Amino acid sequence: MKESNSNSTGVKEIARLANVSIGTVDRVIHNRKGVSDETRKKVNAIIEELNFRPNKMASLLARRDQVNIGVLIPKTSSETNYWSYPLVGITQAVDELKQFGVSVTHFFYDLDSKNSFTTASEQILAADLQGVLLAPSFIEESLMLTKKLTEANIPFVFINSDLPRQESLSYIGPDLFQSGRLAAQIISMMAREADDIFIVNISTELELDHHLLRKEQGFRKYFEEHNIANTILTLNINHTDNQSVKKQLSKALASAPNARVLFVTNSRVNVVARVLADHPQKLILIGYDFIEENIRCLENESISFIISQRPKEQGYQGIMALYKHLFGLGDAERTNYMPIDIITKENFHYYKN
Amino acid sequence: MKESNSNSTGVKEIARLANVSIGTVDRVIHNRKGVSDETRKKVNAIIEELNFRPNKMASLLARRDQVNIGVLIPKTSSETNYWSYPLVGITQAVDELKQFGVSVTHFFYDLDSKNSFTTASEQILAADLQGVLLAPSFIEESLMLTKKLTEANIPFVFINSDLPRQESLSYIGPDLFQSGRLAAQIISMMAREADDIFIVNISTELELDHHLLRKEQGFRKYFEEHNIANTILTLNINHTDNQSVKKQLSKALASAPNARVLFVTNSRVNVVARVLADHPQKLILIGYDFIEENIRCLENESISFIISQRPKEQGYQGIMALYKHLFGLGDAERTNYMPIDIITKENFHYYKN
Structure with a gap:
C-alpha cells in the first residue's frame, strides 16, 4: 500500500506540473492513445526531470488489482429502514466495480448507541482496508476514528452528514443547514400568524446528533432572517419507541394549544404521524426521507411534505469516489451536496429515489 | 429502409418467440458472448424454423450505419428560453451517439404560430429521416404529421406533451394532469379560506394548447376532490408581450380583490412576476420551468415555487429511445413520465436540471 500511495502522489504531482489531468498522465505512462504529441512530450519531460520511473510506476499501478472498502453506516432499525x-x-456501485477488483466489508452500528459505533470503529482499524465510507453520526467517536485512519493513510469519504475540517477525501450528502431552511420556507408559507410551530427532534443520542441540530439551526435562521413572528418551540424526545413519543408529544401539545405545524427533523416523522392519528386537531406534518413508512403517510395525508436527499445516490457516489481515488482516476470534489427534493402525495409516484 | 425495417421486425419476432430480449437475439446472430448455450440453441432453432437467414440479417443489421433523426420543437423565444x-x-445524446452513425436535423417552429408548425411538418416529410422527435404542441397539426409518419413507417417519439392513442414509439415528458394536481396541493395548503385563486394561461394559441389545459384540469380536480371552497378563476391571456399581460392582469385583479394566489401554467410566470412588481398587495406566484428568468424571480422572492420536469432529460431520453429502436436494441416504455420537481429559493442551488 505505502509504495502504491506514494506512486499515486507522483502521478498527481506530474499532472499538476504539466497542467493536465491525472488520466492524461496515466495515458502517457501506459502509452495509450488520446494524447497529443505536444502533451506527451511535456509529460515525459517532467517524468524525466523528476527522475520518475514510468515503467516501474506502470507496473505498480497495474498491481493495485484488489481493494477492499470498509463501509460504516447505521443498521436498519425496526423504526426506520432509511439506511437500506x-x-x-x-451494492450497485460494487456490482459495477467488482470486475475491477473492488469489494466491500460492512460494519454496522446502532444509531441509538454510540458504543456500537466505537466497537465497529475498532473492527475497522483492525481490518485490512484500503478505504472507508462512513456516516459520522457521532462527532467525538467519528473524530477518533478518522484521526487514526488519517495516520494509517487510509482515505475515507463521509456520507449523510459532514465533519468539516477533517482529512476526508470527500463529503457526499445533504446540506443540512440548507434543508432546514427549505423546511422553514415551506412552513412559513403555510402557517397562520397565530400558529405555533414545533421542531421535533427524536433521537436517543440527541446531544451528539449534530445531524438534527444543523437542520434546526437552518430552520430558525430562515424565520429570523424573514422576521416571521410565529413562536418556534423545540421538543427533544430521547426515547424512540412509539409509547414514549406519544407520551411526550401529547404532553407538549397540551401545553401549546396553538401548535398547528410540526417539523420532525428525521425519518421518524411517520412515528409522529401514527401517534397523532387520534389527535383532535388536524396538524401539519413535515419530515424527512423517502422511505416506505413515510410514503404510506403521504398517501393517507397524515404527512404533507417529505424532504428527500437521494440516499441511494449518496451510497453509490461514495463508493465511486473511493474507487476513483484508489485507482488514480481523479478525486471527487471535497463537498458534494445532493439535491434537496420535496415530495408530496401528488409527486411521489414519479420520484426516482 | 424497407428491407431493414422488416428485418428488425424479424428480430423482434424471434425475440418474442424465444422469450428473450432483442439484444440476446442480436448476440446470437452476431455470435457474440454473454448468451448461455441453452438460449443460443433455442434462438437458433427458432431462426431455422422461421427460415430466417441469420447471415443475411447480420449483414443487413450492420448496414444500418447511418440514421438521421428529425427534431421538431419550438424555437427559443425572447420571452422564454425553456426550449434551450x-x-x-x-445535443448531449447526439454527441454520445455520433460514433454509431446518429445525426439530427433540426426543425423549429414558433409556439405562437401553428402555421410555422405546419410548414416545419412539410419540411420533415420531404426530408430523408429515419426517425422523428417532436413536441406536439398543436393537436390537429400534430395529428396530421404523425399520420403521415406512420404511413411512411417512420418511428416518432413525443416529448413535453403526449398525444394518446397515436402510433408513437414513446412519450417522454410530464404527466401534465398530475403536475396540475401538485400545484393545487401546494396552493391549497397556503391559501386562506377567503383567498381567491387565479389560474393564468398565457398563450397566443390558447384554444389549441392542450398542454396548459391539462394542467388546469388537474388543478381543479384536486380542489374538487378535497372539497376546498376557494373560488378558482381562470384568466386566459392571448397576447404574450409584457404590456398585454400587464393590462389584462391588472384588469382581472381589479375585479377580484380577494385574489392572493396565482398559478401560471407555463414558464411565462416570470413575466407575471415582473408586471406585478408594483402591485400594492403581495401575491403568491407559482409557475413552471427551471429557466434563468424564473430562477432570478425565485431569488428576489417574487415567485414562490417553480415546478420543473427535467427538460434536458426529456431531450436526451427522446433521442436515446429512437436510437435504440432504430438499431434494434430494444424499445422504451410507451409512456415515460418525468419526476415532478418542486423548486424554491432554498433548494435551487443544488438542483441538477
Whole structure:
C-alpha cells in the first residue's frame, strides 16, 4: 500500500506540473492513445526531470488489482429502514466495480448507541482496508476514528452528514443547514400568524446528533432572517419507541394549544404521524426521507411534505469516489451536496429515489 | 429502409418467440458472448424454423450505419428560453451517439404560430429521416404529421406533451394532469379560506394548447376532490408581450380583490412576476420551468415555487429511445413520465436540471 500511495502522489504531482489531468498522465505512462504529441512530450519531460520511473510506476499501478472498502453506516432499525437505501446504492456501485477488483466489508452500528459505533470503529482499524465510507453520526467517536485512519493513510469519504475540517477525501450528502431552511420556507408559507410551530427532534443520542441540530439551526435562521413572528418551540424526545413519543408529544401539545405545524427533523416523522392519528386537531406534518413508512403517510395525508436527499445516490457516489481515488482516476470534489427534493402525495409516484 | 425495417421486425419476432430480449437475439446472430448455450440453441432453432437467414440479417443489421433523426420543437423565444434545455439534452445524446452513425436535423417552429408548425411538418416529410422527435404542441397539426409518419413507417417519439392513442414509439415528458394536481396541493395548503385563486394561461394559441389545459384540469380536480371552497378563476391571456399581460392582469385583479394566489401554467410566470412588481398587495406566484428568468424571480422572492420536469432529460431520453429502436436494441416504455420537481429559493442551488 505505502509504495502504491506514494506512486499515486507522483502521478498527481506530474499532472499538476504539466497542467493536465491525472488520466492524461496515466495515458502517457501506459502509452495509450488520446494524447497529443505536444502533451506527451511535456509529460515525459517532467517524468524525466523528476527522475520518475514510468515503467516501474506502470507496473505498480497495474498491481493495485484488489481493494477492499470498509463501509460504516447505521443498521436498519425496526423504526426506520432509511439506511437500506444508501446500502442499495453501495451494492450497485460494487456490482459495477467488482470486475475491477473492488469489494466491500460492512460494519454496522446502532444509531441509538454510540458504543456500537466505537466497537465497529475498532473492527475497522483492525481490518485490512484500503478505504472507508462512513456516516459520522457521532462527532467525538467519528473524530477518533478518522484521526487514526488519517495516520494509517487510509482515505475515507463521509456520507449523510459532514465533519468539516477533517482529512476526508470527500463529503457526499445533504446540506443540512440548507434543508432546514427549505423546511422553514415551506412552513412559513403555510402557517397562520397565530400558529405555533414545533421542531421535533427524536433521537436517543440527541446531544451528539449534530445531524438534527444543523437542520434546526437552518430552520430558525430562515424565520429570523424573514422576521416571521410565529413562536418556534423545540421538543427533544430521547426515547424512540412509539409509547414514549406519544407520551411526550401529547404532553407538549397540551401545553401549546396553538401548535398547528410540526417539523420532525428525521425519518421518524411517520412515528409522529401514527401517534397523532387520534389527535383532535388536524396538524401539519413535515419530515424527512423517502422511505416506505413515510410514503404510506403521504398517501393517507397524515404527512404533507417529505424532504428527500437521494440516499441511494449518496451510497453509490461514495463508493465511486473511493474507487476513483484508489485507482488514480481523479478525486471527487471535497463537498458534494445532493439535491434537496420535496415530495408530496401528488409527486411521489414519479420520484426516482 | 424497407428491407431493414422488416428485418428488425424479424428480430423482434424471434425475440418474442424465444422469450428473450432483442439484444440476446442480436448476440446470437452476431455470435457474440454473454448468451448461455441453452438460449443460443433455442434462438437458433427458432431462426431455422422461421427460415430466417441469420447471415443475411447480420449483414443487413450492420448496414444500418447511418440514421438521421428529425427534431421538431419550438424555437427559443425572447420571452422564454425553456426550449434551450431539451436542446442541450438532445445535443448531449447526439454527441454520445455520433460514433454509431446518429445525426439530427433540426426543425423549429414558433409556439405562437401553428402555421410555422405546419410548414416545419412539410419540411420533415420531404426530408430523408429515419426517425422523428417532436413536441406536439398543436393537436390537429400534430395529428396530421404523425399520420403521415406512420404511413411512411417512420418511428416518432413525443416529448413535453403526449398525444394518446397515436402510433408513437414513446412519450417522454410530464404527466401534465398530475403536475396540475401538485400545484393545487401546494396552493391549497397556503391559501386562506377567503383567498381567491387565479389560474393564468398565457398563450397566443390558447384554444389549441392542450398542454396548459391539462394542467388546469388537474388543478381543479384536486380542489374538487378535497372539497376546498376557494373560488378558482381562470384568466386566459392571448397576447404574450409584457404590456398585454400587464393590462389584462391588472384588469382581472381589479375585479377580484380577494385574489392572493396565482398559478401560471407555463414558464411565462416570470413575466407575471415582473408586471406585478408594483402591485400594492403581495401575491403568491407559482409557475413552471427551471429557466434563468424564473430562477432570478425565485431569488428576489417574487415567485414562490417553480415546478420543473427535467427538460434536458426529456431531450436526451427522446433521442436515446429512437436510437435504440432504430438499431434494434430494444424499445422504451410507451409512456415515460418525468419526476415532478418542486423548486424554491432554498433548494435551487443544488438542483441538477
